[in-house]
Amino acid sequence: MRLLSRMKAALRNLLHKQQVDADLDAEIHSYVDAITEERIAAGVGPVEARRKALAEVGGAEQVKQAVRDRRAGAGIETFWQDVRYALRVLRKSPGFTGVVIATLALGIGANTAIFSLVNAALLQSIPVEHPELLVVLRWSAHNWPHPSGMSSFGDCLMEGKTGFATGCSLPFSLFREVTHRPDLFTSATAFAGPANLDLAGNGQASIAKGELVSGSYFETLGVSPAVGRVLIDGDEKKGASPVAVLDYGYWQSAFGGNPAIVGRAIRLNDVAFTIVGVTDRTFTRLTPGKSVNLYVPLAQMKALGLGWGGSDYDGERWWLTALGRLKPKMKRTQAEAAVNLMFLNATMRGAKPAWKASDDPRVELEPAQNGLAGFRRLLSEPLQLLMAAMCIVLLVACANVAGLMLVRSRSREREMAVRLALGASRSRVMQQVLTESLLLSLAGASLGIVLAYAGAHTLAAFTSENLYQFLQLDVQPDATVLLFTIGMALLTGIAFGLGPAVKGARTRAAMEINRGTMGCVPTPTHVGRRRWPGLGNILVVVQVALSIVMLTGAGLMLRTLEKLRSVDAGFDTRNILLLWIDPTLAGYDNARVQNLYDTMQQKLAALPGVVSASYSSDAMLDGDLWTSGLKVEGQSSSEPVESQMLRVGPRYFETMRLPVMRGRSVNIADVRGGPPVAVVNQAFVQQFLKGRDPIGMHFRSDDKKWMIVGVVRNAKYDSLTDEDKPTAYVPLTEGGAAFELRTAMSPAALIPTMRKTMHDLDQNVPVMRVQTQSETIDRLLFVQRLMEWLLGGFAGLGLGLACIGLYGLLSYEVASRTREIGVRTALGAQRKNVLGLFLRRGLVALLLGSVAGLGSAALVTRLLASMLYGVKPLDPVTFVAVLLLLVGVGLAACFIPASRAMQVDPAVALRYE
């Protein structure tokens, strides 16, 4: 009741301010008049009566102010006054305001954007119910198992070194055997993929990423359908009719979110499938970074023409990742022990044991959040480094804001003193300063939020362009981090804005005001003020040091990229356009594939701007690699040697400009079913055929034998940084291919005519991917480029901020010592002496910061070591270049205020203020 009444009053006071004030005025007047009349009635003269009445009231204005201060809503009103005043003050110094807001915005925005990527890539949990109950089955042993083939789809780490091997791939039978335990698991599923499926029946043929999953997949994950139904156990039975479930995002983008999708027929790899439903919107991924367009039952593997599981999906090959959902309250270790027993029983006994007893195989139930790492492995190290870099940027930004606030509040000490002298209370003055700081911080923070959104999306786009598959990342600016950084910015602003204000409020007003007339005679406040420039100096030194650390990191990445880009790949990497097709997905048999490739080669080579065209099973330097164990003729050891392999078409070496050193290259007769021949590289000859004539020698794999007909120069196949490895090029007689077009023009400009040619040839064979060779190399260098890009940006930001800090410090120094400069000049100091005086001050701060910065950089850069190539973490060139850059730019920032000092006119300066 009382609260309501006060709120009503507050509203009235704020909205009808004039009326309320007029009433108050009239009330006080009538009071004064009443007293005056009393006096007159008592016999006092009218003038004297009025004077006495006013004296008794004690000042009509003061009474009115007392009423106003106690009025409901008075706080809101004074706050609003403060805001308007602060806006006026801030508008008066746009430079200061702009720099503080921009600094805060960049600090908050960049930090939040980076963290959002880190969060999406490394931290976010799987978007299903109770993801903590999901476990991945991982085996490890002293050796690889001896199955009849193994594949992994990058969901979970598979690695092997001498004496140790680990992976998650399993054959279907083993998956069934060890996870069929209702006492341990609520449900379990196995999956593999995604496969590139040729999708027809929805406009022009396109490629869809199809994940092969067991019927229990959605039940295990706890994902419900948005439309229709998800897959069920019945879909997995042999002979079940082929069905597919669409991913929600893909349904939206490729099918326009059409709700009448259920029951629609599509063709996948030329097999008729029925769409039965769409997954829930919240289910965006299982493995981070892996995107799936649709889900098909494992049982359709063979029908889709995939050989991943062997002859059928329940064949002998190890290819499935197994995921189980533990029963609630079931201990992971307990389930692990039980599964281990069953696993050993199944793998070590029977006709063909997968391991010897001495291999000591064991199984671990790894939490899915860690186990299904996906691309997290690739990004975790660079992202952690970037987080560290981001923290440095935030520190620099805060130091910068702190320095600016400090300088500014010092230059306003007099204003504060005058206000105090005029009767403002200290708390009132502080409230005013606080309002200003808050306004600045809020403006910076709002701009920062905008930057965070833009930054997060740019980063996600950059990342997904450069990974091997389209990246499905749910990058949202993270609210917690945003609040944290905003809080930090606010605190900095308030602490360094308010601190000096409190001090100013404590100083004796008279002394501050007198300062102007007393000039450079040291007053107590003057002596006390020595401490503040000290703090300002420290802030600048810290900024310089941090900038040096960042610049050094960026410099090292720059040098690394320069070295990597100048690596000789062995072939001419410029002006090559690459396109990938797989006609077998559209139902082509080997003979038709050969005809298509012949025609394509002729038509594409005939395009204007194309010098020559060829094809191979994989593109070089694209992240794909095929290796094989070979037995080379004349070698004594019975163990096969390992060689890189690539299937190529006619004119391949000519197109790639990979020189043939001896013999001949692969020709049209070789791919048309001639006797199997091979071209090997120099490393092959050197390592396996030392001292013998390679031409006419044979080598063989498990099932094939080739005769060497030529030798080519070494070329980089897998990675730019590897040393030259033995490679054998053999004729391409089957399967999909990457076509290489050697162009005489910009390869990207050729894409439209190339696409038209392909469309005219057969529109059922979609072009899966188009890229220039330079782009594939850039993608190979993704981590280094990401680091260079971001570290470079941050370093530039840090450098800019440090310069602003220096500039601000010296500007203040010059402004507050104008009188001193005037005296010095009047007494005969040369202008260049004055310039030197201030430049020296800046130089001292710069050098101190540089020493601290180079020292810290030397400690920190080794963290980058794994990402560097051809450059040592303590590369002297980088360190010296960074030092010169920083001192040069820093001195330029000092020069502006210093030259202003030089131009001080002594006559004006002595009359200053």
Next chain:
Amino acid sequence: MSQNQTKLLQGTLDLLILKAVGDGELHGLGVSRRIEQITRGTFQVKPGSLFPALHRMEEAGWLTPFWGDSENNRRAKYYRRTKAGERQVVLETKQWATIAEAMASALKA
């Protein structure tokens, strides 16, 4: 007015004002004079305290103001006690009695 009186006044001003306007509406000066009268001259309320208190109590809904003519035919702002004001008098009187009793017994001890 001595320092002691001021302190006492701060805690009791609301109650005194509510009491003063209990017998009928009064304007500012009237309230001041009435308080002086009912406290037998102990408290003299200065306008610097009186007006903020009047306005605050008006906003709290204990007093309701209206403009009327004074005995000298001048326009003046009068205050009248509301129902809420009367409840407040009862409440504060009770509180005050408790304090007074406690103080009296404490001083006797």
